[in-house]
Amino acid sequence: MDYRITAAERASYKRCRRQWDLGSVHRRNLEPVEPGPVDVASAVRDALAVYYYPGMWDWQSAIVLPLVRKAFMRSIAEQPPSLQRTTNVDLGTALLERYLEWAPSLDDFGPIRIAHEVEALVPDPSETGRGLHLPDGRRILYSDRIDLLAIDVYDVYWVVRHQVVSDWQDVRRLLLDEEAVAACWAWEQTYLGMDVAGTIHNEIRVRADDLGLPPPATATGRAGRGGYPQHEASGGGRSIPQQQRQFGRPEAPAAIERVEQRTSGMIRRTRIRRTRQEINGMGALIAAEALEMLDPAVATYPTPGAWCSSCAFDVPCLTMSEGEDPALDLAARYRTRAVGSPVTGRLGAAGGSRGGVLPPS
Numbered sequence: 001m002d003y004r005i006t007a008a009e010r011a012s013y014k015r016c017r018r019q020w021d022l023g024s025v026h027r028r029n030l031e032p033v034e035p036g037p038v039d040v041a042s043a044v045r046d047a048l049a050v051y052y053y054p055g056m057w058d059w060q061s062a063i064v065l066p067l068v069r070k071a072f073m074r075s076i077a078e079q080p081p082s083l084q085r086t087t088n089v090d091l092g093t094a095l096l097e098r099y100l101e102w103a104p105s106l107d108d109f110g111p112i113r114i115a116h117e118v119e120a121l122v123p124d125p126s127e128t129g130r131g132l133h134l135p136d137g138r139r140i141l142y143s144d145r146i147d148l149l150a151i152d153v154y155d156v157y158w159v160v161r162h163q164v165v166s167d168w169q170d171v172r173r174l175l176l177d178e179e180a181v182a183a184c185w186a187w188e189q190t191y192l193g194m195d196v197a198g199t200i201h202n203e204i205r206v207r208a209d210d211l212g213l214p215p216p217a218t219a220t221g222r223a224g225r226g227g228y229p230q231h232e233a234s235g236g237g238r239s240i241p242q243q244q245r246q247f248g249r250p251e252a253p254a255a256i257e258r259v260e261q262r263t264s265g266m267i268r269r270t271r272i273r274r275t276r277q278e279i280n281g282m283g284a285l286i287a288a289e290a291l292e293m294l295d296p297a298v299a300t301y302p303t304p305g306a307w308c309s310s311c312a313f314d315v316p317c318l319t320m321s322e323g324e325d326p327a328l329d330l331a332a333r334y335r336t337r338a339v340g341s342p343v344t345g346r347l348g349a350a351g352g353s354r355g356g357v358l359p360p361s
């Protein structure tokens with residue numbers, strides 16, 4: 001079986017090595033016995049996977065939107081019960097309803113794949129053209145689940161990330177979002193020959209003063225949910241299985257901004273073009289980190305920060321920081337995570353949709 005480093009594990013390693021050491025499936029593999037609060041952001045992402053499902057993109061809103069709401073509630077229902085459940089469900093429902101109203105004013109693409117799993121062989125820095133392996137011969141892979149792969153009016157591919165935020169993020173933070181760039185790299189490694197132009201950061205802001213504003217017209221002038229259709233009967237539209245058109249494609253503008261940002265109500269879209277060097281360089285960066293993570297002597301020091309407030313290991317971390325043994329905390333509050341929990345499949349993630357045929361991986 002291959003050795004997989006997921007995007008979430010890599011993010012945890014870079015954020016705080018102590019948190020990574022306690023929670024990683026390759027390390028102590030612990031999870032809290034008590035469930036955390038309902039993950040509204042995850043439920044919103046599940047709902048948006050239905051909203052942008054390529055096979056239903058050209059369907060009428062009256063059919064699709066009830067399915068989107070149902071996906072949100074199903075995602076919430078699948079999570080373990082918790083104290084704040086009702087409050088969080090109300091918050092998530094309001095957020096989702098606002099999104100459904102406002103997204104058409106910003107959507108200027110067509111969806112190709114949603115919640116799509118990609119995985120790439122981590123390159124061996126010491127030998128060009130070879131992948132990293134463990135001493136027992138297992139391959140080392142980097143894997144991620146991409147929220148949405150979209151195509152714009154110029155038939156260019158973009159990796160879209162949905163993020164529920166309490167306030168807009170600094171654009172420098174988005175420029176430096178190398179997890180998103182790694183997603184572009186992993187996509188291109190999975191589907192050789194498909195170049196991704198960059199990343200679209202779809203921020204959904206939770207703020208009371210965003211409520212009550214009238215939604216503007218759709219970004220593309222297309223009625224209903226806006227965007228560009230999957231299929232057009234004439235006029236050079238995309239069709240199955242061709243995503244990039246031979247004819248009828250508009251000329252790309254001569255001067256292209258690296259960062260384009262548009263805000264509409266509680267949604268902000270930041271489109272960032274990534275350079276070839278930026279995307280291609282991710283392989284070497286992931287390889288360097290993988291080698292560190294595989295080193296049994298890697299230091300697992302804590303890195304306190306804003307993320308501590310949502311850390312599942314705050315109690316044993318405090319105990320360790322006081323120089324005490326956390327064994328009692330760990331035994332009472334945590335258990336070993338079940339190995340090999342299946343990842344739920346999703347329509348539109350792997351094929352069978354009208355999003356077109358991808359090259360074989």
Ligand code: SF4
Pocket residue numbers: 016017018019302303304305307308311312313314317318
């Ligand atoms: S509480 Fe903070 S410093 Fe401690 S493990 Fe968690 S993220 Fe790291």
